[in-house]
Amino acid sequence: MTAPSANFERLFAPLDVGPIRVPNRICETTNSIGAGAMPGISDDAFTEHHAAKARGGTGWIGGETIVLNSPVPDEAADEFFPGAGATRFPLYLMPDFVENTTTFVSAVHDAGSVAVFQLTHLNHTMAASSVPIVEAYDWIPHELDESRIEFIVNTYADAAAQLVAADADGIEIHCAHETLPQTFLSPALNRRTDRWGGDARSRTRFVTEILTRVRERIGNSAALGIRICAREEREGGYGLLEMREMLTCIAESETIDFVNADVGHSWGAPYVQPSYYEHAEHREVGRAIRTDVAPVPVLFSGRVNDPVVAEDLLAAGVCDLVGMTRAGIADPEFANKAREGRLAEIRRCIACNRCIAESIDNTTPSMFHKPVCSINPVIGREIEWKMLYRPATEPRRVVVVGGGAAGLEVARVAAERGHEVVVLERKAELGGQVRLASRAPGRDAFEDFIYYEENQMKLLDVDVRVGVEVSLADILALEPDVVACATGSVPRLPDTPGIDAPHVVQGWDVLDGRADVGERVAVVSQEDHFETPNIADFLATNGKHVEIFHKWTALGNQIDRYSIGPVMRRLAGQGIPIHTGMRLAEIDGSALAFTSAFTGESCSVNGFDTVVLVYGSVPDDLLYRQLRDVGSVDRLFLVGSAWVPRRLAEATQHGARVGLEV
Numbered sequence: 001m002t003a004p005s006a007n008f009e010r011l012f013a014p015l016d017v018g019p020i021r022v023p024n025r026i027c028e029t030t031n032s033i034g035a036g037a038m039p040g041i042s043d044d045a046f047t048e049h050h051a052a053k054a055r056g057g058t059g060w061i062g063g064e065t066i067v068l069n070s071p072v073p074d075e076a077a078d079e080f081f082p083g084a085g086a087t088r089f090p091l092y093l094m095p096d097f098v099e100n101t102t103t104f105v106s107a108v109h110d111a112g113s114v115a116v117f118q119l120t121h122l123n124h125t126m127a128a129s130s131v132p133i134v135e136a137y138d139w140i141p142h143e144l145d146e147s148r149i150e151f152i153v154n155t156y157a158d159a160a161a162q163l164v165a166a167d168a169d170g171i172e173i174h175c176a177h178e179t180l181p182q183t184f185l186s187p188a189l190n191r192r193t194d195r196w197g198g199d200a201r202s203r204t205r206f207v208t209e210i211l212t213r214v215r216e217r218i219g220n221s222a223a224l225g226i227r228i229c230a231r232e233e234r235e236g237g238y239g240l241l242e243m244r245e246m247l248t249c250i251a252e253s254e255t256i257d258f259v260n261a262d263v264g265h266s267w268g269a270p271y272v273q274p275s276y277y278e279h280a281e282h283r284e285v286g287r288a289i290r291t292d293v294a295p296v297p298v299l300f301s302g303r304v305n306d307p308v309v310a311e312d313l314l315a316a317g318v319c320d321l322v323g324m325t326r327a328g329i330a331d332p333e334f335a336n337k338a339r340e341g342r343l344a345e346i347r348r349c350i351a352c353n354r355c356i357a358e359s360i361d362n363t364t365p366s367m368f369h370k371p372v373c374s375i376n377p378v379i380g381r382e383i384e385w386k387m388l389y390r391p392a393t394e395p396r397r398v399v400v401v402g403g404g405a406a407g408l409e410v411a412r413v414a415a416e417r418g419h420e421v422v423v424l425e426r427k428a429e430l431g432g433q434v435r436l437a438s439r440a441p442g443r444d445a446f447e448d449f450i451y452y453e454e455n456q457m458k459l460l461d462v463d464v465r466v467g468v469e470v471s472l473a474d475i476l477a478l479e480p481d482v483v484a485c486a487t488g489s490v491p492r493l494p495d496t497p498g499i500d501a502p503h504v505v506q507g508w509d510v511l512d513g514r515a516d517v518g519e520r521v522a523v524v525s526q527e528d529h530f531e532t533p534n535i536a537d538f539l540a541t542n543g544k545h546v547e548i549f550h551k552w553t554a555l556g557n558q559i560d561r562y563s564i565g566p567v568m569r570r571l572a573g574q575g576i577p578i579h580t581g582m583r584l585a586e587i588d589g590s591a592l593a594f595t596s597a598f599t600g601e602s603c604s605v606n607g608f609d610t611v612v613l614v615y616g617s618v619p620d621d622l623l624y625r626q627l628r629d630v631g632s633v634d635r636l637f638l639v640g641s642a643w644v645p646r647r648l649a650e651a652t653q654h655g656a657r658v659g660l661e662v
């Protein structure tokens with residue numbers, strides 16, 4: 001498929017950054033997705049994951065963060081806990097560190113890209129001052145004393161020397177995202193009255209000390225830069241102007257070759273912006289910083305998922321380098337596709353944040369943890385895919401029933417391998433639940449995934465038939481060798497008295513425009529992810545008066561900490577009351593009776609025109625069971641939520657794996 005001609009002149013222009021030449025402007029900023037067996041370790045899985053982006057055309061590979069050591073008390077082991085880590089024996093002191101890292105760097109160099117390593121001190125047991133750092137958590141750190149500051153500053157230089165020995169092209173000192181250096185920069189977190197605290201210049205002392213120490217050790221053998229948060233977005237934190245003042249002080253030290261800037265923190269106003277944010281919403285900070293530190297190049301990142309947006313940012317003078325990190329998780333090949341004009345083939349990141357949610361939940365290394373992407377089934381399984389992916393030896397006729405995420409992935413992978421594939425979809429459009437999800441405010445990015453799959457179906461000559469309700473006989477008449485039943489799920493209906501009343505509707509039908517909804521709406525939820533808030537938001541956006549009644553202690557308690565802030569802000573902005581710990585006991589006209597989840601006591605509310613249920617869904621596997629009973633299809637699969645309704649990543653992975661197997 002040839003695409004509209006966009007020549008991306010700026011995006012693919014090389015750039016000199018200190019002593020190195022970056023082949024183009026596309027950057028994988030550091031993302032500790034946990035690709036290796038241990039956090040940040042450059043083993044085969046790590047190399048496969050990150051070097052795939054280099055081979056896919058990304059010029060700057062930021063890999064994963066290297067967590068430095070800290071003087072934890074003798075009796076304390078390494079301390080890893082959600083969002084932070086303190087380590088006694090860090091990665092860079094491991095015996096094979098230089099050798100393993102060199103192998104990774106070589107793989108990046110073989111692809112023509114540069115390898116930049118981030119040095120991070122993410123120790124929330126010690127900080128500039130004893131104040132809580134991540135507001136989502138309540139622990140309070142020790143205040144660092146002079147000797148510990150000295151120890152820590154030196155670890156940056158030690159680690160940088162090891163990285164240079166491994167042929168690293170760049171070193172980035174992480175001064176954003178609630179890392180230790182940021183606790184010094186932040187007026188909210190740095191309450192010191194000694195030389196490390198005080199005015200903006202004094203608060204930069206810790207950072208300039210690190211930079212000077214690193215520069216002394218590595219000379220000009222690698223590019224040296226900092227990652228900063230341009231606006232803290234926390235109470236009492238610094239704003240853009242104060243950061244510009246601090247950056248000017250840091251730049252005066254003449255130690256930096258680049259500045260990598262973003263906005264936000266790791267909870268309410270996140271730097272890993274979910275789909276509710278505009279593309280490059282905080283772009284103005286890039287332009288401001290660029291004028292301050294010129295000629296030092298500026299890297300800007302934050303929800304740039306499309307090469308067209310990236311080219312615009314460069315053209316508008318926002319930055320010199322563009323972070324496109326989740327873009328590369330969703331599609332490691334996106335840069336090559338852009339350069340070759342194959343824009344319609346790019347699988348654009350939908351900013352669902354499953355990748356960061358998964359990596360944060362798995363701060364403790366586990367044999368079961370793998371990186372996850374909702375729409376790219378290969379992520380975290382690169383080696384497995386390399387071993388299993390083969391062109392079909394004997395092309396077979398594959399019938400996929402259901403054109404949601406799971407079915408489309410069966411079709412895509414099977415067709416790509418050379419099978420003849422038919423997709424049968426009951427609805428007039430492909431997409432299934434992804435299409436429904438995309439209707440909620442701030443979730444239109446989900447349509448990008450359907451767009452990608454539709455383009456793939458065309459490209460791979462898949463016979464797609466929409467608006468067809470098929471029977472068992474219809475399927476058998478197609479004489480399939482393989483049938484994949486990706487028939488999805490149906491909303492769960494509890495046996496609560498009054499549930500059959502006409503004013504009780506399902507959340508999915510609301511999003512689908514099929515439900516008749518009155519003015520005052522009770523959204524009753526037994527669901528903990530995005531579905532309930534998105535449906536309530538959709539209703540309120542359409543002018544309804546909405547209240548949410550949720551089963552447990554908090555709404556959306558399975559939403560990651562990078563997404564929950566914008567979700568709750570939207571609900572607050574719509575004035576939607578949220579009642580928690582409420583279990584629906586009975587519906588009697590406009591009155592609803594609830595039982596408290598905690599005390600068992602009853603209460604009732606009145607005056608609702610419509611009750612919207614968000615109770616999860618149950619598998620729709622009827623067709624599968626019929627086909628199994630007939631027994632005439634050679635290979636029969638039950639896929640996606642027709643097997644078990646879970647999240648999008650589980651559906652795409654399941655579908656893709658079946659596509660590999662047929």
Ligand SMILES: Cc1cc2nc3c(=O)[nH]c(=O)nc-3n(C[C@H](O)[C@H](O)[C@H](O)COP(=O)(O)O)c2cc1C
Pocket residue numbers: 029030031032033064065118174177227262271272273301302303304323324325326327355356359
């Ligand atoms: C899974 C994951 C892990 C991340 N880990 C880090 C990290 O260790 N250090 C860091 O500076 N940023 C980290 N980030 C933030 C990214 O570098 C980037 O700023 C963010 O994803 C927004 O850019 P994007 O919209 O291009 O993805 C992480 C992001 C993701 C998705």
